[in-house]
Amino acid sequence: MSHVPERYEDELLSEEPLSDELLSDELLSGELLSVEGLSVDYFDRAEPVHAVRDVRLGVRRGETLGVVGESGCGKSTLVTALTRLERPPAVITAGSALYRPREGEPVDLLRADERQLSALRWRHLAIVFQSAMNALNPVHRLGAQFVDVLRAQRGLSKKEAQERAGELLGLVGIPADRLRAYPHELSGGMRQRATIALALACEPELVVMDEPTTAVDVVMQRQILKQIGKLQAEFGFSVVFVTHDLSLLIEIADRIAVMYAGRVVEVGPARQLYENPAHPYTAALRNAFPPLRGPRRPLTGIPGSPPGLRHPPAGCAFHPRCASRFAPCDTEEPELLPAGAGEAACHLPTHADAPRTEEAPDATD
Amino acid sequence: MPPTDASKPVLEARKVSKRFTLHGPGQYGKEVHALEPVTLALHPGRITALVGESGSGKSTLARLLALAHPPTSGEIRLDGERIAAARTARGKRAYYRQVQMVFQDPFSSLSPVHRVRHILGRPLQLHGGAQDKAARERQTVELLERVNLTPADQFIDKFPHELSGGQRQRVAIARALAARPRVLLGDEPVSMLDVSIRLDILNLLGSLRDDGLAILYITHDIAGARYFADEIKVLYAxxxxxxxxxxxxxxxxxxxxxxxxxxxxxxxDRIAPPPDPDGDDAPPGEPPSLVDPPGGCxxxxxxxxxxxxxxxxxxxxxxxxxxxxxxxxxxxxxxxxxxxxxxxxxxxxxxxxxxxxxxxxxxxxxx
Structure with a gap:
């Protein structure tokens, strides 16, 4: 970690393995992935930037967990840390991410070494990126990229791999003859579907999707989402779906985590976040999408802009933009505490003297 | 601003079409049929939304209206008069005094080497609004206030990189307004912005509409178009x-x-899952290639x-x-x-x- 200034070396993640207690925690065993206290810093200048702070998340088996936030909220940093694709100057400084495969020992992804990671990748953990053009190798035919993975990971013969590649493309509605095509010969939507098929090549248990539909049109987005849902029902994998589009997540996710300024500020069932958000930011974000139906009422955005992480506001990072802020908001950072069927990091529900009436104007409609 | 009559269109495209000729080996004689003859009128005090997928030709239409390309056929009329003289610099400048454009990407549409003062002062000078320095300064401040960048003196000396995306897009809109245009062409003006600040920009466009501007709002977001536009036109291929x-x-x-x-x-709010337009097992459809488009519809x-x-x-x-x-x-x-x-x-x-x-x-x- 030569890029980290010496004086910060104490802050780095300890190499010690997790205690047996944590590893055998029966309470959490329903979760495929349990993330605790994850923090990621960027050490590119004199002072580290805390891009992700103390994130706690659980991904249950077979569910779709949505992660939503605006640009700079740390959602992509979170994803790259979880998949251990973080690159300098990003450094994981604290936390654990316990992955419990159906078969075999639980693994802490944050402390896994390269050998463990390469055993996990593809077969347990796959990722779909936003830019399919960059995820596929432009100088190899589509088929070669599938065959490569299938032979290396599953030990198939070339012929078997070819057949399997054709089947995989079929799953996402691409005719098998497109295996001969180069990535640039496919449309954007087809490329994105091909990367999804590639991610599923080894039937992983967890698929992380970082804005998989942001670069495609709305009709193609709908078709891709439909296919992801169908494949998920068939293979039973869990999805972590990262996007900035809350209105989309409410439709497709089982649970949603809302991120703001590097922290998870609310997490809960999708319907609850939509109908009864506990955090004013969630409510404001929900109201920032013009609805497709129903009467038109005046809509307001959120005043101000998302904070820079180099100098985040004191207390609750959202307080400068929050309509319901009161005494403790600009000094005390709220903790993520139970709220309804989920959790929220906001002073409003926990303070008896909180100004309930001034809650975001929309919370009840 | 010249008197506006809401019943008469300010800017019209009459049966304009555009074909782009392809170059390169194997492509001689081939053309991209980007836009078939389209008629569209923009009225004062109205937002017209043009909705379609990428490649549907919506930006091509905006570019034709902004005189960035000559149309292959058809004509563009400003106040009922055919725009033909606009091939000269003088003609173009007169046209751009009336018709201004706001682009999608506020990160690349503002010159990084100039301060906001220059970015807004230059069109004020060019389009004859303000000749002396004091008037220019005053009008620059007015423009900043009009797009809610207040207090203006906090923004006037900033470089674009010191502003957030939403603030930059406001500067881009203020720059378009500097010429006191009657028509604003917005090519996806909010799609690059964060969700929480999109509405502010759209509300700003709404208030400009109320001031009598004719606005073309190009978007792929039909829900947003429903909210902010008086009229929606749907473009496909x-x-x-x-x-x-x-x-x-x-x-x-x-x-x-x-x-x-x-x-x-x-x-x-959708109760039932949307009906499947393509049938459950049909491969997903995509917009056709415009080099060899399907006939008919x-x-x-x-x-x-x-x-x-x-x-x-x-x-x-x-x-x-x-x-x-x-x-x-x-x-x-x-x-x-x-x-x-x-x-x-x-x-x-x-x-x-x-x-x-x-x-x-x-x-x-x-x-």
Missing amino acids: GQLVESGPGEELVRDPRHPYTRLLVESAPDP RFHPRCPLAVPQCATTFPPRTHLSAKRWVHCWSHDAGVPQIPQADPVPHTDCPVPHTDRPVPHKDKDNSP
């Missing part, structure tokens, strides 16, 4: 397929493509209602009401044959959609 008041068009889309767009849009290869006629002849315009028309053969017979639209019954619909006007065919307007 270079052909205008449907037009109408925003609310009505989204509630009761009559062209199969418009329905597909509405059904594909994210909608947390370009949507026919994906259309659930397609009949043989669709592949040969583009359907004529069917008027459903004074402000509503559609190009679809299923509407041509006099009685709309689209199966029951709007699968989700909504109690708050002000107009029950059984009240369909009897369509009549308009022979003059078909392209």
